[in-house]
Amino acid sequence: MSQLQVQQIRYANPILPGFYPDPSIVKAEDYFYLVCSSFEYFPGVPIFRSPDLIHWEQIGNVLDRMSQLDLTGQKSSDGIYAPALRYHEGTFYMITTDVRGIGNFYVTATNPAGPWSDPIRIPYGGIDPSLFFDDDGKVYVTAQQGADYDSHAIQYEIDITTGKALSEPQVVWHGDGGPWTEGPHLYKINGMYYMMSASGGTAKEHREIIGRSEHPYGPFERYPEPILTHRHLDHPIQYLGHADLVEDHHGEWWAVFLGVRLTEDGYSVLGRETFLAPVVWNEGWPHIDNNEGTVSLDMTIQRTPMSVPSQADGNAAIVAGRDDFNEELGPQWMFVRNPSEGASSITDNPGTLTLYGQEANLSDVGQITFIGRRQQHLQASYTTSMTFVPTADGEEAGMCIRRDEDAHYELGVKRSEGRNLIFARLTVRGESKIVYENETEAEQLFLRIESTETDYKLSCSLDEQDWxxxxxGSARAISPEDFVHKMCFTGAVVGLYATGNGQASHTPARFDWFDYEI
Incomplete structure (x- = not known):
């Protein structure tokens, strides 16, 4: 490679801000494609495209119909874990785990924007399966098995057309002795097989480790140190790990991985985000950042730049501005579990998003009418115009910031004892408290949530002038770190909702637009 080709490249981390954990990446012809975990949200597994690893655009969601993903009854932070994306001979493969559903499976597509096939199930493995296509035509599944300090990676060969196992699973990787050996990936680079995985759990001890062998089943010689971690650093990015490697158009290597931007008080409502860093090879071993601090928020590196199409002048994965609901909802919008038929529509009253409440509310594990998008900035405001005149006790609709069933703040209009009330409610650690209530005769109401590093401020207006x-509400209470009953793997999602609080609501809640301002 000519030295004249190398230039200084600048970009900002994370490349996907907000709740986009467990990234997996592949290069296919002129583009890179990336997927992330989606847990209880539907459609599942957002998929992005980039010409240069820096400018990303969401082109769809892999699991977008009930035959692929049935989340009925699944609690928050269940559902879809750790997808792995691969490309082979013109076909894309996405393999993942539906942890309380059908288990491990993969789907295929020739167009990464979809449609993707129905699931092809595979027989073995706990979570985090990955596919590897070897030069001799064999296809391997590598997956996590076991729990805590007993977790390890197993591997077996499959028939890629049917998912049938062609060999018995073998234990191939025990990690570095730490807990939670997860997210294993097998690669073949320069004639050597590399087994890479996370270790230490997805918090302060999180790290990425690697081994190599001349054979796909090992034994793998483990590199003695993590190749990626910030566990010993006082640094604005923490919890680094769960990485995937990709080779670019010039033969240089990169890694995508999750990380968390903690506040000074040690939490982050944004959850685990996707970061990018170059890989440096030394004596046949890849290195990213072992407590060196080279993974930063503002990256400046020496690399051979890839050509960037003229339209890639910003990161389209950061979706701000106004959604007028004049067209089909963008791929960034998602539901909690599968939406009920008829519960939402953008055609009932053209130019508005119409929601009808279901029996379940935001504190229930059920089919709730909620449509939202990830919070991507600590400081932002979210505003909507809602027309809603409830007629039956229990009917309510409004705007919400949500972590899960145990943590959410909402404001809107509800009907109680024959009166329509403007209200605000804070649910913290599973306990709900009404913090504002006032009778109203208004048909239209403007609702706003403003987020800062420490708080969410809820307000309303009759004219969009006087608020x-x-x-x-405390931001900490919405953070994944503040869970009570069940570990939380997601980040904050801001959205619109409706409920009948025990019965289906027949009164439409119409939202004219949604503003995300930073």
Missing amino acids: ISLGT
Whole structure:
């Protein structure tokens, strides 16, 4: 490679801000494609495209119909874990785990924007399966098995057309002795097989480790140190790990991985995000950042730049501005579990998003009417115009910031004891408290949530000019770190909702637009 080709490249981390954990990446012809975990949200597994690894655009969601993903009854932070994306001979493969559903499976597509096939199930493995296509035509599944310090990676050969196992699973990787050996990937680079995985759990001890062998089943010689971690650093990016490697158009290597931007108080409502860093090879071993701090928020590196199409002048994965609901909803919008038929529509009343409440509410594990998108900035405001005149007790609709069933803040209009009320409610650690309530005869109401590093401020207006403060909730209480009953793997999602609180609601809640301002 000519030295004249190398230039200084600058970009910002994370490349996918907000709740986009467990990234997996592949290069196919002129583009890179990336997927992330989606857990209880539907459609599942967002998929992105980039010409240069820096500018990303969401082109769809891999699992977008009930025959692929049935989340009925699944609690928050269940559902879809750790997808792995691969490309072989013109076909894309996405393999993942539906942890409380059908288990491990993969789907295929020739167009990464879809449609993708129905699931092809595979027989073995706990979570985090990955596919590897070897030069001799054999296809291997590598997957995590076991729990905590007993977790390890197994591997077996499959028939890629049917998912049938062609060999018995073998234990191939025990990690570095730490807990939670997860996200294993097998690669073949320069004639050597590399087994890479996360270790230490997805918090302060998180790290990425690697081994190599001349054979796909090992034994793998483990590199003695992590190739990626910030566990010993006082650094704005923490929890680094769960990485995937990709080779670019010039033969240089990169890694995508999850990380968390913690506040000074040690939490982050944004959850685990996707970061990018160059890989440096030394004596046949890849290195990313072992407590060196080279993975930063503002990256400046010496690399051979890839050509960037003229339209790639910003990161389209950061979706701000106004959604007028005049067209089909963008791929960034998602539901909690599978949406009920008829619960939402953008055609009932053209130019608005119409929601009808179901029996379940935001604190229930059920089919709730909620449509939202990831919070991508600590400081932002979210505003909507809602027309809603409930007629039956229990009917309510409004705007919400959500972590899970145990943590969510909402404001809107509800009907109680024959009166329509503007209200605000804070649910913290499973306990709900009304912090504002006032009778109203208004048909239209403007709702706003403003987020800062420490708080969410809820307010409303009758004219979009004079705003009434309805209450303030702690940001920490919405963070994944503040879970009580069940570990939380997601980040904050802001959205619109409706509920009948025990019965189906027949009164439409119409939202004219949704603004995300930074």
